[in-house]
Amino acid sequence: MSAVVGRDYLHNAWYQAAWSDELTDSAPLARTVFETPLVLFRGSEGRAVAMLDRCPHRFAPLSRGTLAAGTLTCGYHGLSFNSLGQCVQNPHGPIPPRAQVQVFPTLERHEALWVWMGEPEQADSTTLPDFGFIDTTPASAKFRGLMTVQANYQLVADNVLDLSHVAYLHPTTFGDVLMHARMSIEGDDRTLRARWESKDVKPSPAYQGAVPEGNADIWAVVNWHAPALLVIDSGAVPTGSSRAPRDSILALHSLTPAGPSSTHYFYCITRGVRTEDAEFNAQLKSLAELAFNHEDKPMIEAQQARLAQVDLSLTPPLLLSVDGAAVRARRILGRLIAAEREIPPTRQVESVP
Amino acid sequence: MSAVVGRDYLHNAWYQAAWSDELTDSAPLARTVFETPLVLFRGSEGRAVAMLDRCPHRFAPLSRGTLAAGTLTCGYHGLSFNSLGQCVQNPHGPIPPRAQVQVFPTLERHEALWVWMGEPEQADSTTLPDFGFIDTTPASAKFRGLMTVQANYQLVADNVLDLSHVAYLHPTTFGDVLMHARMSIEGDDRTLRARWESKDVKPSPAYQGAVPEGNADIWAVVNWHAPALLVIDSGAVPTGSSRAPRDSILALHSLTPAGPSSTHYFYCITRGVRTEDAEFNAQLKSLAELAFNHEDKPMIEAQQARLAQVDLSLTPPLLLSVDGAAVRARRILGRLIAAEREIPPTRQVESVP
């Protein structure tokens, strides 16, 4: 919606390419990141591999090939490649020196495959934020998914960063409990934290699991990590009660640009209560997916379609106080992208996110 | 097909945006006119409103919002707007000074909503032609509809202005009764009248309601009003009989450009005979919609597709005598659009419409 639009990606960062259980050692998976077709699979010793999904011979997608013993064989003419992208078999003659497929650095952590689309030598596993809450939550107390939204990843991030939309877009589930919340923002040069707190309000259906009767204190804290990894810590306790860590619902919202107006939206939602209740888990999953797929997705896609018709230099968006976090996130991201390009960031117009 | 193509719209004119009964006070309606997304609804005191369908905050379509008590509330973050496009509520803080949505002049007349896409101060309700026959016809003696045709509005107007197509495109309904009709054209600087008359011919099915037995005198008069409002007065009487006003079928064909190759085609067809016969009305509606949707629409859309492949400066259309009215209409419209732009009209090549 300003400095960061379209193809302005931050390349030197980890992006989620898949959930770990999407990868197998028998069927390659095709997925597009930054407009680049990738083939994802388990190579030798089960290692997760992200490779350019294009045979160097005649450009057939390698994802249409076969995978066996960690080796991917092109389904068109039979060249085989190992986990390093090296050609290990040419059934028609000697292996040509140029027979190499580009491989991207990967990291498998927190039940997810992360890929590094920038300079390989800069790939640093310590720069991935810690989402250890996913690892420590039992399977019956979490659910995850992926939806691909036809909109720029920044619009999806805006949606998570500005929870003031919840009362309007999700009235029957999350409702208006945050409508009159106190909101505060803090952050540094790569992260932001936006905190909403409502005291002594009637809980909406999404919070009635935690507080079935009487009023509640409700909170939601959005932790944003550049470029587009967000964790929401939210929950409710009976009015005036103290909070325990187990009262928090922790939700990862992990956004990966597929292209300038297409985003892979990975999510994983964990809880600390009723952790053995698989039926409750299924109910929550169904509720969340209804909200994500039928409320967030169509609105963000409609917003993207309108945005495509607007000249932002003539018609900047009208910013409200609730846009504070989204605007700060875009500024931080704009600076990081500019730094990556070694171009000094241009002066930011204050009123434009 | 020459002077007037693509995005050459006459802006300072009334265009139909909807039928009145499409508007409600509870559900906003989205419709695109001149590539501009509009949201249509009934505001305070039931007044018909046409507003830019884009929230100034984050550009969400307002048509995805909710409508209550004449106020439209954005479905994303809850800004509310009145019938004048003024923001009347910001749930997140004070109302910002720039919180205003563009509103277009409207006119509700002849059971339709008309919108003015040009200079608001030039909007003049007296310039809408009189279609009072719609108001005076009882509900059981008229029917109306809307179809959106994927073609330039001028191609749709050509279709109505040149009824010589009827024998070929509608052989089983209207048939060839006008094939050897006398045709005459008259007009002024904003209107045209093309008149077809056939004497003592066997009526086709569409005219057998009026003349069930024996031969008939049949007429069709197309009244064109710039830019693209047409009324066809047609009918049949037994050969040699005199005509009464009630013998006329009066049909409004009201064309609104949605975009350069997309047209909202509104129609309302009224009659003066068997005016209480609702079943006959339903039969006629079914007959007309068959012809419009399954004969006119696909042919005009196919013509548009072919036209998109042609360089008209190298391959002008081959004009026949029957194109006279369509050619004159395009010339008039070309002059009006040029005048609106204060550009002198270029010399018209005689053989090109």
Place this chain on the structure above:
Amino acid sequence: MSAVVGRDYLHNAWYQAAWSDELTDSAPLARTVFETPLVLFRGSEGRAVAMLDRCPHRFAPLSRGTLAAGTLTCGYHGLSFNSLGQCVQNPHGPIPPRAQVQVFPTLERHEALWVWMGEPEQADSTTLPDFGFIDTTPASAKFRGLMTVQANYQLVADNVLDLSHVAYLHPTTFGDVLMHARMSIEGDDRTLRARWESKDVKPSPAYQGAVPEGNADIWAVVNWHAPALLVIDSGAVPTGSSRAPRDSILALHSLTPAGPSSTHYFYCITRGVRTEDAEFNAQLKSLAELAFNHEDKPMIEAQQARLAQVDLSLTPPLLLSVDGAAVRARRILGRLIAAEREIPPTRQVESVP
């Protein structure tokens, strides 16, 4: 994939427009060749006609019209045209001098309609290669079809010219019998012959009809005629046996560019054994169409999609020995197209097809 891509067509050549039995004297057929919409039909005396599918009056597709007694009548306003494209009837007045539709030279031979998209005066029926095997094969010993592939015709030709793909793309039908075949290429300035021969191998299912038991000698010879007509002569005999002409399966693969990334792929497959066995014929047809539609087509279309993302000057394909015939065919075609344009051919980079 280099010299010949996109819209680089050889115009002065015969291209298949249809199978003869697709043409009737009662219903016109629409088909696009070289991005040019054609209407195909049987005109006077049953003569096959290929005409521009666009009425000169208002550009309606003539293929939406009616055909009677060798005359095609536009379905919009009724102009009629004969087999020479001349207007023979204008129901609305005298026939205008310019009322002429472009007609393309045609040739009906080998049960197919061939069209000449180049200079009409250069159309020479002797330049069509001889596919007489189609004529001499009884109906119960051949089958034919058409599939339209969303890829450049050169990619489809590559697929036929390089049979090394068979083992990988068609493993359950044709299998790997040619995997270790001796391959040789010969040719001249308009044709190529690529020969694969395997001695004493176990026949795959497609060859078990010819050699049900024991090992076989198997061959496949691809005869390419510029621009994109290919005949494959293939077969199997028991190891060490001599071959008779009847042992050959002869298959025409006739490629016609519909546009830069769309190809009409006509095929006709004939055999010399079990020529009266209609049920066997149906089995073979089903087998071939499975391979063509579900194995070749999706792979070639996926290859086209990847190719559209690649800058070939930066990322040339990695050529293998098996690409020899495809590379030579592209060079020949590049020279022919350059000669047609009277532009001297540029030096060919050796490693790029």
